[in-house]
Amino acid sequence: MDGDAWGMTRIDVQELRKEYGTTRAVDRLTFAVEPGRVTGFLGPNGAGKSTTLRILLGLDRPTSGTALIGGRRYADLTEPLREVGALLDAQAAHGSRTARSHLLALAASNRIPVRRVAEVLEEAGLAGVAGRRIRTFSLGMRQRLGIAAALLGNPAVVILDEPSNGLDPEGIIWTRELMRSLAREGRTVLVSSHLMNETASFADHLVVLGRGRLLADTPMQDFIDSRIRPRVRLRTTEGARLRTLLLGKGFDPVQEEGGRWTVEGARVDDIGPIAAREGIPILELANEEGTLEQAYLDLTADQAEYASSRPPQTQEA
Amino acid sequence: MSFPAALHTEWIKVRSLRSLVGSLLTVPVATAGLSLLVCAALGRPEPGSTDFDPVLFSYYGLNFGQLAAIIFGAIAMGGEYKNEGIRISLAAVPNRTLFYGAKLAVIGGSVLAVGLVASLISFLGGQALMDRGFGIGIADPGALRAVVGCALYLVLVSLLSAGAAALLRSVTGALSVLVPLFLVLPFVVGDVSQGGGAADFLPDRAGRQILLQAPPGTLGPWSGMAVLAAWTVLATAVGWWALRRRDA
Structure with missing residues (x-):
């Protein structure tokens, strides 16, 4: 399919806020993810990346604000897997099912043709183990299965949370090439990671979070050049x-x-x-050349300075 | 998002898990198998007893079959919550009411199918195996009612269990509530051999009135079934509320 075929596939996060009790996991977050490029979603563990992605997929309810895909809430999509493919947690697939039945069940819910199951298994290099129970899979194989599931509906928007976790070097290269080619095809690709060098190898654009807030939303090269x-x-x-x-x-x-x-x-x-x-x-x-890692550390050093130079907050009664 | 598609998905999930297929098949095997065994071995009134009920005798195995139905319902629903697998399911079917409804329909439908088989074999086989002269036919009073009732009972307890699993988001959570509710509480709350009192309104006691030719106590066969259904409606409604309200 060519780049124009995907239509409206921007991800739009507006003033998003999510509080768990008194903890603010996501704090007035606003950013957009454009089609045709790979957007790296960066931040340390606990910065609010996964929370944002869960809200985007309609799994968690925001305290306030909106997270839209192509102008619509995920929950309002009629057959969401055909529009948005996501890998949140490779360990979530039920270990007692075979890889094939796991995908067959997903395909049926969105009326995705059964042949796609074989196609994505082939693409992810899992065709040979399709009949094996997922619990026998290594973490790397589960990541591949998770990515296969994300591609099942041939979606225009692909969201991957830490996809290279547990992958072997070959798998990491495969994921990187895959993400780049998905973006070349005009799809919107959002990939979270806490690994800098890793992200530098595939991202065109960066959205950086720290403590639930937006720290940067810029092209990757600009991000590096502006800091280093x-x-x-x-x-x-x-x-x-x-x-x-x-x-x-x-x-x-x-x-x-x-x-x-x-x-x-x-x-x-x-x-x-x-x-x-x-x-x-x-x-x-x-x-x-400055590296993304240097630029990122420079940014977080600023943040730490900012955080520690703030006057201590008055205790609430 | 269509209900048939969601049903199809839930059916694939059931048939692709050994524990679900296993517990589902255990429902008729345990119910009918043990019923037949007991009817064949003990199918006659004890000397001097006056309350011999050939219909109830035919459903001895339900004591064990109900456990399989409870386990099936708990795994089918609660298994979704293992390792946050529910997120994958809800990303595919974001309409939670649709997801939940399809899940309950597949649980109930599967148990209804195996339950009817279990019930028919238990009754017909059991009566045939009883000592000559004590067995009755399906046209006799209370017989057909019990055949339908046994299957309904199994369906309702499996759904009750599924509702509890959705509320507690766990298989073991659901089982640790339901097993005592069905196996322990009736003995603690009231003497099982006597009608009357609060114990009559426990789900298993109430639901099994329909297996008696002449049920004693406050509840009749159908009002007893209605009490069990009320328990099930309560559990599934609370489970639905929890699923809709909580973050996945």
Whole structure:
């Protein structure tokens, strides 16, 4: 199917709030997830990611606010599995059923053709164990089954909660490729994770939560660039001359042990031409790219500072 | 979202779990098997007794068959809550009333089918196996009523159990309430051999009035069945309320 075929499939979360007793799991959360890209849903454990996803799927009731898919509440979808596929918890499938019967039961409820069961089992690499009881599956196989279940209705929106939990390296690559290809097909893909490097490998866009609040909702590269200053690492035979030159251009090169130089706030495009113009031999020149992990830690450090610098709240009676 | 589709799903769930197929088949095996055994071994009035009831004799196995029906109802509903599996089910069928209704319909329907088989075999086989002259026919007073009543009884207790499992969100939770309710409480609350008193209104005592040719006590055969049905309606309504109201 091509990208236009999916129609309205935006996920819209508006002013969402969920309180359990006095704990606020989700706090005035607003964000949107667009089709055609993979959105990483990041945050430490307990940040409210799973709660948000459960509300989105109509499993939990929000204290206030709305969570809509294509403008509608999940509970109002006529055959939801045909529109939204979700993996919440790979351990939830009943261990005494076979993988095939588990999927057959799901398919029947949404009048999904039986042949889809064999198709998704094949796609998830579970065709050979379809008749085995789920309790004999490893966590990785259960994740694959959960993803197979999410794909059953060929949905335009795919929501996966920590899909790479327990997956072997091959499975992780498979999931990553799958998510990317689902997005390429124009589907809306929302994937939660608490693993940074993992998320960096598949996400185009990020929604970051901390303590139930929205910390960031930006394209992944922007997120990194805005938080991590670029840095260039270089080696040259004429360090002193280059240093003077760069100081004149407003950079501040610092010599490291072993004769290597680093220049904060610069990119290779800044340094290379200058050195070439002056005929300074460059032995090595490389950008040190910021990682999602660094950017995320930078963000959470800000948050921690913010949290600890707040005046202590007055105790409620 | 259609009711037939939800029914189909629930039926697939029942037939794909060994524990459900096993407990469902145990209903007729235990009910009819033990009834026939008792009728064959002891099918005559004790010397000097005046209250020999050939119909009740035919349903001795119901004591055990009812347990299988309770277990079936508890697993069919309560099994959904194991490891939060209910989330998968409700994501597929978000209309909780539809989900719950389909579940109860499949539980009740399956038990009705095996219950009728159990009931017919228990009665016809039991009467045939009794000592000559004591067995009665299906046209005799109270006989047909008991055949239908036994199946209805099994259906109602399985649904009662399912309702409790939905409320308590657990198989063991449901069983730890229902087993005492059916097996212990009747003996604690009142002398089983005598009619009258609160014990008559316990679900098992009330529901089994229909198995007697001439039921003693306050409740008649159908009013007794109505009391059991009221218990079932109460349990399933509370289970429905809990399912609708709570986060999954």
